[in-house]
Amino acid sequence: MLRWKYSRPLLIAITVIFAILPFAGDNPLSKAGLQQTMAVAFLFGALALTYDLLFGFTGLLSFGHALYFASGIYVTAILINDFNWHFLLAILGAVIFTAFLAVLTGSAALRTTGITFAMVTLAFGQAGHVVIARDFGDFTNGDDGLPVNADRLPDFFIGVVNTKYLYLLALGILVFIYFAAWWITESSAGRVFAALRDNEQRVSVLGLNPNRFKLLSFVLSAAMAALIGAAMLIVSGSASPRYASADITIALLLMVILGGPVTRWGAVLGGIVYSVLSTRLNVLSEGSAFDSLPSFIGGPLSEPAFTLGLIFILIVMFAPGGISGAYYRARFKYLNKGK
Amino acid sequence: MSSLEVKDLHVTINGSHILQGVNFFVPENKVTALLGRNGVGKSTTLKAIMGLNPGTGTIKFGGTEIVAMPTHKIVQMGLGYVPEDREIFASLTVKENLALAERDEKPNYELVYSLFPELLTRTGQRAGTLSGGQQQMVAIARALLNKNKILLIDEPTKGLAPKLVTEVANALAHVADHSTMLIVEQNLALVKAIAQNIIVMDQGKVVFEGGPENLQDDSFVKSMLGVSGGHK
Amino acid sequence: MSTFLLILITGLGLGALYFLVASGLSLIYGLMGVLNFAHGAFLTIGAFTGLWVSTKVFPNPTTWTFIAAMIAGGITAGLFALLMEQLVINRLYNRHIDQALVTVGVSLVATALLGGWFGFDARFLPTPLWFMKAVTIGDAIIPIDRFIYIGVSAILLIAMLSILKFTRIGLIIRAGVENRSMVTALGINVRMAFSTVFFIGGFAAGVGGVLISVFSYGVSPLMGGSWLIYGFIVVVVGGMGSVAGSAIAAMLIGVTNQFANYYVPGLGDFVVVIILAAVLLTKPSGLLGKVSH
Ligand SMILES: Nc1ncnc2c1ncn2[C@@H]1O[C@H](COP(=O)(O)OP(=O)(O)O)[C@@H](O)[C@H]1O
Ligand SMILES: [Mg+2]
Numbered sequence: 125m126l127r128w129k130y131s132r133p134l135l136i137a138i139t140v141i142f143a144i145l146p147f148a149g150d151n152p153l154s155k156a157g158l159q160q161t162m163a164v165a166f167l168f169g170a171l172a173l174t175y176d177l178l179f180g181f182t183g184l185l186s187f188g189h190a191l192y193f194a195s196g197i198y199v200t201a202i203l204i205n206d207f208n209w210h211f212l213l214a215i216l217g218a219v220i221f222t223a224f225l226a227v228l229t230g231s232a233a234l235r236t237t238g239i240t241f242a243m244v245t246l247a248f249g250q251a252g253h254v255v256i257a258r259d260f261g262d263f264t265n266g267d268d269g270l271p272v273n274a275d276r277l278p279d280f281f282i283g284v285v286n287t288k289y290l291y292l293l294a295l296g297i298l299v300f301i302y303f304a305a306w307w308i309t310e311s312s313a314g315r316v317f318a319a320l321r322d323n324e325q326r327v328s329v330l331g332l333n334p335n336r337f338k339l340l341s342f343v344l345s346a347a348m349a350a351l352i353g354a355a356m357l358i359v360s361g362s363a364s365p366r367y368a369s370a371d372i373t374i375a376l377l378l379m380v381i382l383g384g385p386v387t388r389w390g391a392v393l394g395g396i397v398y399s400v401l402s403t404r405l406n407v408l409s410e411g412s413a414f415d416s417l418p419s420f421i422g423g424p425l426s427e428p429a430f431t432l433g434l435i436f437i438l439i440v441m442f443a444p445g446g447i448s449g450a451y452y453r454a455r456f457k458y459l460n461k462g463k
Numbered sequence: 464m465s466s467l468e469v470k471d472l473h474v475t476i477n478g479s480h481i482l483q484g485v486n487f488f489v490p491e492n493k494v495t496a497l498l499g500r501n502g503v504g505k506s507t508t509l510k511a512i513m514g515l516n517p518g519t520g521t522i523k524f525g526g527t528e529i530v531a532m533p534t535h536k537i538v539q540m541g542l543g544y545v546p547e548d549r550e551i552f553a554s555l556t557v558k559e560n561l562a563l564a565e566r567d568e569k570p571n572y573e574l575v576y577s578l579f580p581e582l583l584t585r586t587g588q589r590a591g592t593l594s595g596g597q598q599q600m601v602a603i604a605r606a607l608l609n610k611n612k613i614l615l616i617d618e619p620t621k622g623l624a625p626k627l628v629t630e631v632a633n634a635l636a637h638v639a640d641h642s643t644m645l646i647v648e649q650n651l652a653l654v655k656a657i658a659q660n661i662i663v664m665d666q667g668k669v670v671f672e673g674g675p676e677n678l679q680d681d682s683f684v685k686s687m688l689g690v691s692g693g694h695k
Numbered sequence: 696m697s698t699f700l701l702i703l704i705t706g707l708g709l710g711a712l713y714f715l716v717a718s719g720l721s722l723i724y725g726l727m728g729v730l731n732f733a734h735g736a737f738l739t740i741g742a743f744t745g746l747w748v749s750t751k752v753f754p755n756p757t758t759w760t761f762i763a764a765m766i767a768g769g770i771t772a773g774l775f776a777l778l779m780e781q782l783v784i785n786r787l788y789n790r791h792i793d794q795a796l797v798t799v800g801v802s803l804v805a806t807a808l809l810g811g812w813f814g815f816d817a818r819f820l821p822t823p824l825w826f827m828k829a830v831t832i833g834d835a836i837i838p839i840d841r842f843i844y845i846g847v848s849a850i851l852l853i854a855m856l857s858i859l860k861f862t863r864i865g866l867i868i869r870a871g872v873e874n875r876s877m878v879t880a881l882g883i884n885v886r887m888a889f890s891t892v893f894f895i896g897g898f899a900a901g902v903g904g905v906l907i908s909v910f911s912y913g914v915s916p917l918m919g920g921s922w923l924i925y926g927f928i929v930v931v932v933g934g935m936g937s938v939a940g941s942a943i944a945a946m947l948i949g950v951t952n953q954f955a956n957y958y959v960p961g962l963g964d965f966v967v968v969i970i971l972a973a974v975l976l977t978k979p980s981g982l983l984g985k986v987s988h
Contacts, residue, residue, distance in 0.1 A: 436803070550874055
């Protein structure tokens, strides 16, 4: 077994520590700024995991995953603002709506495979982005974004002093998604997903309809993305068309590659690291960190995309499997040393 | 030196171990036929020799190890290949298909057009619109255009009408006279007519090497190739 | 009638720009199976080179300096494409997903580099004055820049088709799009063809970048991103690997986009992606598709 026997207790311990830190006296995580950064990072960690379910576990390269995330954000916001729904009900509504949207778009897209599938999903994603950015139905407020009506949210989610509860909400969502993904991938359906990735014929030979399972994987990850989207709405306070852009899906792909696909914790870690790096590098660049460097180096270094892109290229070329892949390789070496 | 020696050749495709230690020898200036039931790995063996699917083991051509070489370098050593499904370029004209195959300073168009005069009348036609037999002629012509040291030919008469089988067979017999050839062929009459050696494969391994006289023996043919009658 | 003509020619002009982005994408994918996400960066690099030529090298824009800007943009982008192909794509030989991923990385890095050096604000690319004029056809008044886009694209289309049709490397590329391994089985080293399509694709995108700077009134590191997506759409609708298919699809999409936008502002982009989905679902290989990787 490649898994370290204490890995689960360790994971639980880390989670508990992260949950306690904001309340445990003076430490970096007791500051609202870092809490906010981490809350967003947790949500991206969870979102990356839902993408890993598609890309890593089922082998479906989708370029439209952002659509379902954005659908979660916008539908929740619209149901709260325009229809006066209770926020929990709105979230539920958004998840169900998104699942339907995924059934519809997914079953169309799954008539194709490979790169064509990637392009169809890209098209659907772009269509969603256009609808949101141009505000066709007069629901989304276009490029300006859509702030959620704070009056309709519980008080403990409002205001800078309460950022720690947003942080807890995000952490809770991450834990929930992690367990859901764990349950799905370890279930019998999850094993079919893995078989689909490795060899589709083998699944057909067993008399199972490959497309049914692909659709299941597609819809499940979309519904989870919608839930994360709803949480993102609460954490960030407003919906914005950039959540629907292809850049988000590409970022998810980067996160999964960075952390390493098919290990669950790899995608989560990749998402968190990516998200924190892109916010923090931004902060660094606004400060004076790179001022002492000549501008032709300092300029690009102050762009998070530069560093992230470079890391990404190096990982794809020299360290496939990302962080978690490197970990398992090291552990494999270590375990075999004794023999 | 144009003999070909294959030793302990293994090929794994998508996790299936298709060639499991293939050994055989193709002597110079002789025609060797590679036989066996469908799916035993004959085409895979030819492709492995051409570097078209990665194999492990030893493949020596004229004494040079070619097993990990890129395909184009293998071909440039003088191996001509006629693949199983012809693989002509459908959107290119006959002329373009042949032009693409030119490697020698003076490609031997006389030979090609004397063997397949039909092609001469169709140089401007898109290869995809040719009949199966004509496509096969283009595929063979591509290999004959250059002075190759050995020809690897995979089921040249597969799916052809009887009249075309004869035409292709005649052309091959003509070429066979003065070259080294490894041919995969189901038509035993053709094999008997041109081959000096036969190799039989089963389930990813060579199970028999010998002379074509064995094909006279019905029970041999039946047990080795699973077809009845060497009398076509 | 005059409105119709204006929209039609504007659409064709837009389509011409799409074509410059899409043709290279299509050849690269067709021959190598690489979905090139760095193509938007090629475009941006071409645009910045064009900007440099039109402001620093020749501060007084004339027709000739603009032509020089386009050629310089094309060459720089082509060389960058070649460099990327040699340094990263080639090392991931036949690992198509990894190749696509690494181009995503290259695109991020290139965009960030340009952003770090020049900032993200759009800069104006000066053009000869006559670019601002309009011509009258019947009773339609049509801005002249449309014709420039169409003309330059037509020249590049003819050049590309001629290379494909009349040169040996073109023959190898056409054959390689259809069946690459059989090309190698004829003793041909296809790497030369890989480098060629990257250079040609980069060149067209670079020229496109300069023209797009005129079309969208500015040069910015982020300009490549959205054009890349439309480039993909055109390629897929036209059929991967077919330059002629890209040209037809580009015009179709450009014109449809403009007409849809005329009736409902903003609808154009939406209609375009719906066309894409419809084409893919009914004919996954695209209009003139040759490859099915
Ligand atoms: N690309 C491939 N993927 C998976 N299996 C393959 C592939 N190519 C060939 N095979 C399998 O390898 C075996 C040998 O095939 P082949 O060499 O074509 O046989 P032959 O030419 O003797 O009929 C067959 O069982 C076939 O199904
Ligand atoms: Mg065969």
